[in-house]
Amino acid sequence: MTLEPEELGPSRSDLAGKLRELRKRAGLTGDRLARRCNMSQSQISKFETGKKAPTLVDAERILRALDASPEDVAEVMALARVANTEWQDKRSSWRRGIEKRQVELASLESESRELRYFLPAMITGLLATPDLIKASLSHVSGDVSRTVAKKLERQAVLYDTSKQFTFLLTEQAARWSIIPAPAMTVQIDHLASLSRLPNIRMGVIPIGTLMPRGPMNTFTVYDERLVTVENFTGRMVFRDARDISEHLAVFSEFERHARFGDEARNLLREWSDAYR
Numbered sequence: 001m002t003l004e005p006e007e008l009g010p011s012r013s014d015l016a017g018k019l020r021e022l023r024k025r026a027g028l029t030g031d032r033l034a035r036r037c038n039m040s041q042s043q044i045s046k047f048e049t050g051k052k053a054p055t056l057v058d059a060e061r062i063l064r065a066l067d068a069s070p071e072d073v074a075e076v077m078a079l080a081r082v083a084n085t086e087w088q089d090k091r092s093s094w095r096r097g098i099e100k101r102q103v104e105l106a107s108l109e110s111e112s113r114e115l116r117y118f119l120p121a122m123i124t125g126l127l128a129t130p131d132l133i134k135a136s137l138s139h140v141s142g143d144v145s146r147t148v149a150k151k152l153e154r155q156a157v158l159y160d161t162s163k164q165f166t167f168l169l170t171e172q173a174a175r176w177s178i179i180p181a182p183a184m185t186v187q188i189d190h191l192a193s194l195s196r197l198p199n200i201r202m203g204v205i206p207i208g209t210l211m212p213r214g215p216m217n218t219f220t221v222y223d224e225r226l227v228t229v230e231n232f233t234g235r236m237v238f239r240d241a242r243d244i245s246e247h248l249a250v251f252s253e254f255e256r257h258a259r260f261g262d263e264a265r266n267l268l269r270e271w272s273d274a275y276r
Contacts, residue, residue, distance in 0.1 A: 014077040016050035022076070023048070026066045036065035053083035056240050084240035089233065102150035109157045112222040114164045116251050119173040120215030125151045126158060127167065129190050131183040138178075158197065166201040168251070168258050170215060174204060174271055181275040188272035192265045197236055203258030204267050211257055213250070240274060 023033050023044075030048065035040040039061070046052035047062070054062065059080040063073050107114065117124055124134060133151050137144040158165065160218070174191065177184050195202035219229045227238040227247045237243060259267060 011079050011082040012053050013050045013268075015053065015059075015076065016048050018076055018079060019054075019059075022063075022066050022068055022072060028066070033062070033065055037061045052078055052109070053239075055084060056080050056242055059174075060201065071213050072264060084238065084243070086237035086239075088237060090237045094189045095139040099146045099150045102147060102154060106150075106154050106157070108222055108226070109154065110155060110161075114223050116211075116221040116248075117165070117167045117213070118219050118251055118254060119167065119169045120218060120258050121170070121180075122173055122176050122218075123169065123187065123191070124218075124220075126155055126165075127191060127194060129183070132187050135178045158194065158200065161199045164199050164201075166203065166251075166255070168203045168205065168254050170205045171207045171267075171271070174268065175274075184275040185272050188275070192268040192272070195268075199211050200240070201260060202264055203255060203260050204264045205254065205258050206267055209257050212253060215254070217253075219247055221251060224248065 023030065026033075028036075030044045031041045034044045037058075039058075043052075044062075047054045047058070056077060061077055063076055068076070078127070114119075117126075122136070123132060125136070128136065128151070130148065130152060133148050137147060140147075157163065159170070169191070174188060175184075179187065190203060194200055217229050217231065219227055220226050221244065224241075224244055225239070227244050228235045229238070229247075238247070
C-alpha cells in the first residue's frame with residue numbers, strides 16, 4: 001500500500017476500531033477472543049483501545065481466531081503495518097529544538113546492546129569529528145552549539161564495552177567532503193582509530209566492489225526491535241518484526257562485501273593520504 005505520512009497517526013485508532021468491530025461481529029467477548037489467540041485479555045483490550053498496536057503476527061493470530069474474510073484480513077494487515085511505522089518529520093524536530101533529537105537518540109543507544117549502522121552517503125554523528133559535526137549543521141539556522149555539544153556527548157556510548165557496534169560505510173561516505181582537506185584527513189584517521197576499539201566493527205565498501213543491490217538509504221538497526229531509515233525530510237521508524245528482519249537481511253548482505261580490520265584500515269589510510 002502507499003504510505004502517506006499523515007496516515008501514520010490515525011492508523012492506530014482505525015486499526016483499534018476495526019479489530020473491535022470484527023470481534024463484536026463474531027459475537028465474542030474480549031476474554032473469549034484472548035483465549036482463542038493465547039493472549040491476555042488486557043492485551044486484546046489495549047489493541048482495541050489503541051493503547052498498543054499489534055504486530056503483524058499478533059494481527060494474524062486475531063484474524064484467524066475471528067475467521068475474518070479475505071477483505072477484512074487485507075484491511076487489518078495494511079492498517080497494522082502502518083500502525084507499526086512512524087514518520088518523524090525533520091521540520092517538526094527543528095521546531096522542537098534539534099538538540100532534543102540528540103537526547104532521543106542517546107536514549108535509543110543507551111537502551112540497545114547491538115547497534116548496526118549502514119552509511120551509504122555520509123559519516124554518522126557518532127563517528128564524526130567536531131569539525132564535521134559543525135559543517136553538517138551549516139544548513140540549520142540559529143545557534144547550533146548545544147546540538148554540537150549533545151552530538152559529542154553521545155559519542156561516549158562508543159566506549160561502553162557492554163554494547164556492540166557495526167558500522168558499514170561506503171567509500172563515498174568516508175570520503176564525502178564537506179570540510180577542508182586537512183580536516184578530512186583528521187576525520188578519516190579518526191575512523192581508523194575507532195576501528196581498533198574492541199566493541200566496534202568498522203567495515204568499508206570501496207568503489208568498484210561488485211554488489212548485489214544498490215545502497216538506497218542510511219539506516220540503523222537497534223538490536224532486533226527497531227529500525228530507523230533516513231532521508232532529506234525526515235525518518236521512518238519501523239517496529240514490525242518483518243520490516244526489521246528485512247533490514248537485517250540487507251545489512252548482512254552488505255556486510256559480506258565489506259572489508260574489516262587491517263584491510264579496512266589500509267583503505268582508510270589511502271583515502272586519508274589522498275587529502276594530505
